[in-house]
Amino acid sequence: MGRKLLPLPAISTSPPSKHRTPRYLIYFFLGLLFLTWNGIIDPSSVALSSKGRFQKCSIDRYLSTGLPFLDTAHPPPLQEFILRRNNLAQALVDDGIDAFVVEPGYTFSYYANTSQFDWEPWEEYGSIVANTSFLVPHFEEIRARLLNMPFIKPISTMTYEEHWDPYTTLWESLIWGDKLSPVLMVDEEMRDFISRGLANNGFTVLGLGGRVEEVHQIKTEREIGILRAVNTGTVEAIRAMRKCLYPDVTSNEVVEVLDNTLRAGGLTPFFNIVEFGRQAALPHGGHDGTTKLQSGDFILIDVGAHLYGYSSDVTRTFFPPFFPRSPFTPQTPRKNITEQISVWHLVLSAQSASVKAMVPNATAASVDIAARNVIAAAGYGDQFAHRLGHGIGIKAHESPYLNKGNYVSVLKPGMMFTSEPGVYVLEEFGVRHEDVLVVREEGEAENLSGGFAEGPWDP
Ligand SMILES: *[C@@H]1O[C@H](CO)[C@@H](O)[C@H](O)[C@H]1NC(C)=O
Ligand SMILES: *[C@@H]1O[C@H](CO)[C@@H](O)[C@H](O)[C@H]1NC(C)=O
Numbered sequence: 001m002g003r004k005l006l007p008l009p010a011i012s013t014s015p016p017s018k019h020r021t022p023r024y025l026i027y028f029f030l031g032l033l034f035l036t037w038n039g040i041i042d043p044s045s046v047a048l049s050s051k052g053r054f055q056k057c058s059i060d061r062y063l064s065t066g067l068p069f070l071d072t073a074h075p076p077p078l079q080e081f082i083l084r085r086n087n088l089a090q091a092l093v094d095d096g097i098d099a100f101v102v103e104p105g106y107t108f109s110y111y112a113n114t115s116q117f118d119w120e121p122w123e124e125y126g127s128i129v130a131n132t133s134f135l136v137p138h139f140e141e142i143r144a145r146l147l148n149m150p151f152i153k154p155i156s157t158m159t160y161e162e163h164w165d166p167y168t169t170l171w172e173s174l175i176w177g178d179k180l181s182p183v184l185m186v187d188e189e190m191r192d193f194i195s196r197g198l199a200n201n202g203f204t205v206l207g208l209g210g211r212v213e214e215v216h217q218i219k220t221e222r223e224i225g226i227l228r229a230v231n232t233g234t235v236e237a238i239r240a241m242r243k244c245l246y247p248d249v250t251s252n253e254v255v256e257v258l259d260n261t262l263r264a265g266g267l268t269p270f271f272n273i274v275e276f277g278r279q280a281a282l283p284h285g286g287h288d289g290t291t292k293l294q295s296g297d298f299i300l301i302d303v304g305a306h307l308y309g310y311s312s313d314v315t316r317t318f319f320p321p322f323f324p325r326s327p328f329t330p331q332t333p334r335k336n337i338t339e340q341i342s343v344w345h346l347v348l349s350a351q352s353a354s355v356k357a358m359v360p361n362a363t364a365a366s367v368d369i370a371a372r373n374v375i376a377a378a379g380y381g382d383q384f385a386h387r388l389g390h391g392i393g394i395k396a397h398e399s400p401y402l403n404k405g406n407y408v409s410v411l412k413p414g415m416m417f418t419s420e421p422g423v424y425v426l427e428e429f430g431v432r433h434e435d436v437l438v439v440r441e442e443g444e445a446e447n448l449s450g451g452f453a454e455g456p457w458d459p
């Protein structure tokens, strides 16, 4: 277990005039960010308890694949960060906004590689360039520079003394020219007191929206490569782990072993929901994790991990390997296995329908509805109570959102989504299949999570 202390930034930009180099400012506020991580358990040190054997089996199976899916992941180079900031600058010009302001967090890491603190003076790229600045207390300026954020030139800082008002320092900056009330767009992760501080000190403050919000939605092939690796790697870890399950294992033990399997492959798990049988009728669980796995229980696992800062988010529902494919009856008469299997295939059909509907120029609503119609036609409409999916990238959940009311968002090539239809029969069982897809120029969306599930015994 370790802790790393990081400063916080913020981004802004300003619009171009005809005869000057356009300038787009990105301001970073100083603050603190804590990152924590857990140590990797060395499998050889685990005693040969049932859980120890389970973990060794799972990790060995995962590693024996050779982890070929990692080959598509390469960390984004400096040029990718410059491109992102210049895309942001273009979006600000398009929407008539003077600057974008961001604090450390996911958005900051997207534009300036988190653990760093940046300001982009100017880099030639296309016709509009980002001008990024860091607003920092004077005594922190050197620490900000030591972060080595991805900029070509030394970062530009704007400093204030602790007894000054930082909003006034920002407002008095020459970058605003003779504008009386520069228009700032604040990131969605911005703390409320900073937004109010800016608004109370001469700025016009807008919430995240318009083209600026769209910048992160279209992924580059490099980003797609990382997202493919982390999502495929997560599904493959579930598949490896599944083969090692044994009767009476608890869901807490499955969480621990799956997390350690992901870590053994170089992925960093950040959430992991494991539900057995009737527990899965609550889409996101809520039980204490001590329930034991029984033959005939469906296991629903919804798990996410990080690789180079990008997220996976996948779900698989399946029978344990010790539950025979047929006959279903022996020790499990209390459950209607026939219905569970038919719902499993129904949810897969709904997911397939959504993938076919996930094409350029479709509305987000139409993709949700394509899946929903399949489930409703089979009489389970009321048992699919959540949206179909969401965008995914640096954040596991990001816009656009695939829900039946979202007629505003239109799909574009390079957008990435989860498709995660489900059917939840209260007190009985739940089924959800979740995969990650990218919208392509031609045809239906491409799967990025190692291929869809094939059957209740072949997730
Ligand atoms: C970027 O902004 C800084 C400070 O606001 C300013 O000093 C610098 O000249 C700007 N650079 C460009 C290329 O506009
Ligand atoms: C981004 O940060 C990571 C982790 O600190 C580092 O390994 C990588 O080199 C950085 N990327 C760039 C382009 O600076």
Ligand SMILES: *[C@@H]1O[C@H](CO)[C@@H](O)[C@H](O)[C@H]1NC(C)=O
Binding pocket: 336, 338, 339, 340, 342
């Ligand atoms: C089990 O489910 C199937 C398919 O939904 C249904 O036809 C059958 O009547 C159910 N059986 C019982 C015992 O409820």
Ligand SMILES: *[C@@H]1O[C@H](CO)[C@@H](O)[C@H](O)[C@H]1NC(C)=O
Binding pocket: 360, 361, 441
């Ligand atoms: C999507 O819409 C745009 C703009 O209306 C159009 O240029 C493009 O050809 C359309 N793409 C497809 C695949 O229909």
Ligand SMILES: *[C@@H]1O[C@H](CO)[C@@H](O)[C@H](O)[C@H]1NC(C)=O
Binding pocket: 446, 447, 448, 450, 451, 452
């Ligand atoms: C998933 O996509 C790959 C191409 O990226 C394709 O080869 C594979 O057949 C697809 N799998 C499914 C189940 O559609």
